[in-house]
Each structure stands twice: as C-alpha cells, then as structure tokens.
Amino acid sequence: MVRLPSFEQVRDDPVLYAHASRVFHQETNPGNARALVQAHGDRDVWLNPPPIPLTTQELDRVYELPFSRRPHSRYGDARMPAWEMIRCSVNIMRGCFGGCTFCSITEHEGRIIQSRSEASILREVEDIRDRTPGFTGTISDLGGPSANMWRMACRDRRIEAACRKLSCVYPDICRNLEVDHEPLIQLYRAARAIPRIKRVLIASGLRYDLAVRSPAYVRELVTHHVGGYLKIAPEHTEEGPLSMMMKPGIGTFDRFKAMFERFSREARKEQYLIPYFISGHPGTTDRDMLNLALWLKRNGFRLDQVQSFLPTPLAIASAMYHSERNPLRRVTRTSPRLPVVRGQRQRRLQKAFLRYHDPENWPLLRQALKDMGRADLIGNGKRHLVPSFQPAGTGGAPEGRRKPRGSPETSRARRPAPGRGRRRG
Template sequence: MATPARHAHPFLPISRADMKARGWEQCDIIIVTGDAYVDHPAFGPVLIARFLEGRGFKVGLIPQPDWHSAEPFRALGPPRLFFGVAAGNLDSMLNRLTAQKKNRSEDQYSPGGRTSCRPDRATIVYAQRCREAYPDVPIVLGGIEASLRRIAHYDYWSDKVRRSILFDAKADLLVFGMGERPIWEIADRLRNGERVEDLRDIRGTAYLINDEAMRALEADPARRAADDKVVVLPSYEEVTQDARAFAVMSRDFQMETNPGNARPLAQRHGNRAIYINRPARPLEDGTGLRPGEPSTVAMDELYDLAFNRVPHPMYSERIPAYETVKHSVVLMRGCFGGCTFCSITEHEGRVIQSRSAESVLREVRALRRMGDFRGTITDLGGPTANMYKLKCKSEDIERRCRKLSCVHPGVCENLQTDHGPLIDVMKQVRAEAGVKHVFIASGVRYDLAERSPEYVKELAAHHVGGQLSVAPEHVSPRVLEKMKKPGIESFERFQHMFACASEDAGKEQYDIPYFISGHPGSTLEDMVELALWLKEKGKRPRQVQDFIPTPMAVATAMYHTGLDPLKMEPVYTAKGLREKRLQKALLLYWNPEHWPLAREALRQARREDLIGRGPHALVPPESPAEAARRQRTEAAEARDAGEDLPRAAYPRPVQPRPSAGRPARPGPRSR
C-alpha cells in the first residue's frame, strides 16, 4: 500500500471532518471558488483564503461545488462572518467559450481538464446558492469575474449589455481589484461587531444604494468638478440604448482607476444604483486599514504564507493550470502598459508591486524541496516579464497622473526604466544551489527591453530555451494606436538586439511573435499588410489570438459601440464571426487548411494579385482537391436545404499532388 504524501501545512478545511480535526465548531469565513483546490499562490481565491488565515481567521473552502442545489453550500455549516464568492481565476464565460463562441475542449482549472465543473456566470449562481443555504449570512463577491463586471458591461457571449453583477448575485458587497486590503478590512470590522450594511467606506469595494441616495448624487451640479465629488456614470438604461453613452461610461470609468486620485463612481440601474468606492491602495503604500495606522502587509508576506504548492490530496487527476505554474515564480503584479484589449490593468492596477529578492529566493528554496523539482524554473515573471520594480520617479507625480499608459504613445519621461534590479534577481536565482535552468515564459515588453541592452544580453544568454515569446500584436500604425501598443519599428529593433545577443552567446534562438486578429480598427486590408510582413520576415505563427471582447476593456467598448471611447471617434470593427475567421485566415496564410478562407479574404480586400504561385503571392489558386472538397460541401449544404442537384454536383475525389518546399519551424506553444 502506497504511503500517503506528507505536506508541510494542513490544507484548508473542505469538510466537517476537517473542521473537527482542527477543533473548530464554526468557520469565520467560507470561500466558494469555481476552481479546483490547488494550494498555490497563483490561484487567487486560495491566496485570499490563506491571507485571511494568516490574519487569525478560521477559513474554510468549498471548491467547485455542485450548483444544482444549495446542499453542497452547507458542507461546512454557516460561516460566522461571511461567504466569499469567486468564479475562479478566469471569468466563467471566457473559461468555457472561444472567440467563435464554441465550447472549449478543456477547463484548465478543473481536475482532468473537465469542462462541466462550474456553471456559466458562476459568481451569480454561487452567490444565489449561498443565500439559499443560509439567508442571513453576508455574501461578499470577489475575483476577476466580479471585478470586471462591477458596472454595466457588454457581454460578448450574450451580445448584450448586462447590468452590474451585484444586482444579479444579490450580494452585500463586491470587492474589486487585488482584494487583500479590502477583504481584510471587511473581515476585521465584522469581527468587531459592525454590520455588513454599515461597511460603506472601504476602498476597493462596491455596494447598492437606493433611489433617494442616488437622486442626491445626481442633483449635485459640481459632481465632476471637485476631487471629493462622486462621478455619476451614464445609467444602465442609457448605455443599453445609446452607444455614445456607453462610450462615455467606459471613458469616465477608465479615468478613475488611479488609487492616488480616483473619485468614487455611481451608476443608476432603474430605481437603485451601484456605488463604487475609490480603488484600494497598493500593498506597498505604507498605510494601514485606518487613518494613521501603518501597513502590516506587503507582497513578500503573501508568498511566505502556508502554501503546500500542490493540489488537494482528494484529486487523482492532473489539473492543467497547476502543471503550468507549479515550478514558476511570480516577481510582481500590475501593469502600466494600458493595452486596450487587456483587462490586467483594470484588475491588478497600473502600479507595479514587486517582491524583494529575499522573498523570491525563499520561494525558490521551497521549490527545491518539492519532490518533482528537477532544477528547472519554468517562468520568472508576472503579467509581464520585465516591469519588476519599475515605477514613476516621483510618488507625487504618480498620485496626480491620469494617463492610462506609461508607455504609450511613448515611454513617459517620468518612468524609471532601470532593469538593474531585475537583472540582479535573475542572477541570484540562477546561482541558487539545485537550480539548473531559469526560463522567462512571461511576455517581454520590448519597448522597455530595448532601453536595456544588458537585460537583453542576460535574457538571451541564460533565460531562453530556444524560443522567446513577444507580442507585437500587429504592424499597422492605425491598429496599433487603437491597441495602445508601440510601433512595429520598436519590435524590429528588439528583434535585432535579441538576435545579436543570442549569436554572441553562441545560441540559435528565435523570437516568437504573437498577433491578434479581428481587433477593433483592423480591416481586411490591415490583415493583408500584416500577412505580407510575416511573409517578408519568414514568420509562420502557429497560434493566433482571435480578439475576444472581455468585460470592461477599452477595446470591448470599441467593439460594441463602434466608437473609440478615449477619443470619441468612429472605429471600424469586424463583428461577424465570418469576418473574424477571414482575418484569422490571413495570419495563417501559409497553412493549406486556411487557403479557402484566405482567398476569400483577399478577394474581398481586392488583392487578387496575391493569389497565385509567384514569389509575391500569399496563397496558391484553388487546387483540384480543394475544388472537389468545396463542391462536396456545397452539395451537402444543398441536400440539407432540400434542393435537388444533378449528378455532376457530386464529383469524384481528386488525389492532391504532394507539396514541395521546406517545412516550417515548430511554432510557439499556446499563449
């Protein structure tokens, strides 16, 4: 009989038996999550649970409960303080459906990759079941799904504007952003006897107000003029009916995201409204929960918490997301890039919060003690690979700044871009006993990297396993401006630096660029330009990201309204699934499977000159085999429609001729 694995720390209770083993009669807080229970800091709900445990609270966990009844939500009994509800590390709709609105084949955060372990709109469903199980227990929403759906938002999968998630979930509070400070204050004040309906001044939280309170805010003519006034967003009813009102809402929301100068927000929904407090301060802000109180929490503490860094022993199947992160190390959180298609900034914030080198090395030593560690750290990074300890040169300027990006249209003169601290950490981790390889799998921000030749040399010489992921996303200046990404010239300079550094290190290495198709602003003509650039550079991207409008992103507002909310000017958007497939086919022009769609796209773009067999062509003319397949498909569609076709419509199969030419290099892994 196999000896059960021993773990350094007790797992959080998931059953009454676990509570009894700890001598507990009742949990203070119960966290409900849509992810499997992996006791690792990369899993957000578990990080929050361990953080609260470290603050002296009795915390239980209900991972992936069966939502068809309230009974699984009674597994630990009623919590003394509140239920914390999160969909998991991803929005539940994004987790299930692709850009083409097809079911994904795998759920990365579930045992065995099974796709039936959580409901759609999991935050709403879980909260309703918690309320059904124990009607009098407060419910606090958190996680990225709640965070990015806190105001009226466009939902791509239902193709409509939905109201704030707080209304549908019928919860008491919503925590947005990285929630350590707000959730600790909520727990602390409830423990001290305050009622949940009295918790109205906690930064990083939102709650519902009645019609009378909203009327008072709407009646204030100076609400947009003073720093201490509330910004009233266009109402849910307005943004549902009027695209311009939706764009105004998106712009006003984006302008109030800096914790140093953001004002509260309010948005009417019928005869009620949602009130959103200022964003929570970063962990390294230095201030405590109450005025004059010093902070006692920092990034280092989070990663020193009692994690076992493995899935709960109840699982016998692999959990794909865990396999990706189990031997990786996070250096920082946040991103000041401001890319319009990305929601990292809206959730993690623009202020970079970094760990100390000592904290990173402690985690590396913990990795070395894991039984399956063989000396390879798979990633040393974060949302981006090279923003570690980068910050504004002045805290006062940072507090007052309302720019949405520190690097667009160019790198801000107030941004300190010294990569020295990052290089030092890379060297120290590499020098640790038992560490053989330290790879950088996070995306490199090349417009910052090109300012540090030493970093590029260090990267190429020691931290790339043959292929380096970078994300130029497009080549068209017009599209890149809508993305808030640097010009392709910056990427090409970095390419040259990386190639030279790799050659100096005696290594054959390649940059693997990622691109987005179907982004607002991108036309078929722009995608043709990108395909020609790829052909000229000899690039054959295997993985192409089809743009997905995620809640609250600026690009999502462009997609839904046809307006750039930051400039209030029209922007073209490919909205039909067919055109999205055509744009993607142009990026994959070299793949025979995509030739029919690529030819259709070229004809629509009036670039038939690129269909042929010459050196300048993108795709060849239709082959006999393709013609046969097309005719069979058309015939099948006609039969399904009940049409009678002559016998000639069902051609005999034609054997394709073998293709000539050099095979392409292996492509990058899925992003």
C-alpha cells in the first residue's frame, strides 16, 4: 500500500494536496494499483485499488438486465429533458483512456475500455424500437464516454497491466494502442440495417485525434450519422492551456475539420462542426484567451455554447486550481506556480473572449485590450476583434445612443448570429 499525506496536511498545505493528487492518479490502473491509506485524525482511511474491468460477456449481462426504460414512477407525468435526451440512445462501452485533466470520467469508469458485443448492442436497438412509446425510427446515439473508443485496447495485456501513463493519447497516441475503427464502422452499418430503423445518429463526444487515423470512419460518420451538427471539443488553441488539459494541438483539429468538410461536400450535405472551448482552465492566461478569440474570428466561428471551468471532484485540474501547481509532474516546494483564474471579473473576461461577437461583452473586452497593449484590435474593420462603437441598450450603453451608419461591422451585428457555433462561409 501507499500512504498519502494526512487529511490535516493536505487541508493546510497546497503543495502536499497536489502531491497527493498525483499519487492518487498514478494508482488507477487495476493491473498494478496499490491500496491508498490516509490518516484522518487518529484513524486511517483505506482506499482499495480499482476493480478489474468487466469482460464483454459480463458487460452484456449488466446492460441486458430487464430495465423498464422509463423514469421512476414517482416523477409521474413531469417532463424530464435529461430523459428525453437519452431515451433512444444506446451505451456501447464504458471507460476512457483520454485522461483529460478537467474530466473525472476515468476516475468513475477507469481508463481501460469495456465494450459490449455487437449482438448485445443491436438487441438493445431492437428493444428501443419495439418498446419505446412514440419511437420515430431514430436512434439518438450509439456511444458512451466517447463516441469512437469502442473495442480499442492495448495490444498486449502485459504492457497494459504494467503501464502507469495517465493517457493513451497524450502527448501522442501510444504505439501500443490498437486504433482500429473498422469494427465500429461495421456496427454502424448493422444498426442502420435493422428493419424500421430510419436513422442512427452519433451524439457522444468524438475523439478526433483518433478519428483522423481512419478516413474511412470519418467518411462513414459524416455520410450517415451526423444530424446537421457534430460536437467536437478542441477546448483551446494555445499550447500552454492544452498541455494542462492533456489535449492534442489545434493542428489535429484542422486535419479533422478538413476531412469533415470534404466528406460533407461529397455526401452533398450541409453540416457543421460545433466546437467546444473552455475558459478559465488552470494554466490559461488572458493572452491565451485573446489568441483563441483571434483564431475564432479568423476561422469564422461565433460560439453560442461555451464552458467556464469549474473544479469537479477527483479531476487533476481541480488539484491545479486549488494548489496552483501541476500534478502532471513531480511536485516540490520549488515547483512553479500555475496561473489560476479566480476573481469574477477575470472569469467573465476570459469567457467574454470566447463570445467576442456579443455586444454585451464589448466594453469589458475593450478595456482589457487597452490594458494588454492591444488597442489596435479595437475598431470597425475586419482585422479588429471588437468595434469601437456600442449598440444602444447593450453593454451598459444608454438606449438613446446610436450606432454609426455605413460600418460593415454595424450591418453584420444586426443579423442573427449563426446558431450553436456553426462556421460562417
């Protein structure tokens, strides 16, 4: 077993807190994890190693138990948006080997992928078709923690049992990881072929650094399984924040985007990517967010849905937020401090950079650009990030104030912004 610093020590010392988080995450592989012990006052808390992952047969038995496929009766006729979202979806796997530091899925489900059999998945599709009231013929998702990790695993069980890496795909895809999308392509085709199934959509988050390894998979996905929009999560463009998130560089996103657009054209479909980005993640500076905003403008993205970082239990990024240290590396008293966004004004500013097109954010952005020595980005031309004028009734401007006429930015601001982050041609 491994003894962690005591509760009282990690409560009072951010450096020991970060160290304890690092040790905890190094003991998450069931093949080699040791028990963890932590003193709480005059008692010890014992944490068992993670359980051995379920086999495909065991996972099939779990998912094929006689579930009612309905909300609990205590909810009566109440409308439940979360239930509506998942009632026609199928979970095909558990676990995630991505290791994103802001996510705690791996702490809940493990880093080893546990996959259901194709036969079990198809039986559930048929069960939804036959038992779901009001079923329209559309399966809303075949996925799980990730859309495209089904049946992916380490090429050698002995290597897997000895590994202590936190991610199989960062900083690069591990050479021992078998990245084969062909079984998933065959599953998609089999699901589409089931009688009275009109459409099968993929709504789970796509791991695009894996997808670009298989143009055939991207073609299959784009041609048959995108309902107009596809969620994808580059999270940032700058190397500093991406290294703290353990996410791939933006160049990989560009490669996937090129594939997505090419295959959409070939299928003669108008489809859009919905990119998700995070503001306020530990390790992110205001200048990082400015560079991200400039990238968004260059690429024609106007985001609707954005995320402002909040700490979640057990996630490595939460330890970064609290301790201002990086548990991805050995933590010492001399470890450099991370920039951490805490104050409400800075959190609002970093989020405002993601929505640079929203007039409500322009006063805050103008002041920030001046403070950063980038007042050259304030103006009414295409090369500017925010205009110099303020539309009446927005951002604290009085109702009677008028916008200057004839400005291209003025006319564009009157149009309704494209929905949900779609790319403008």
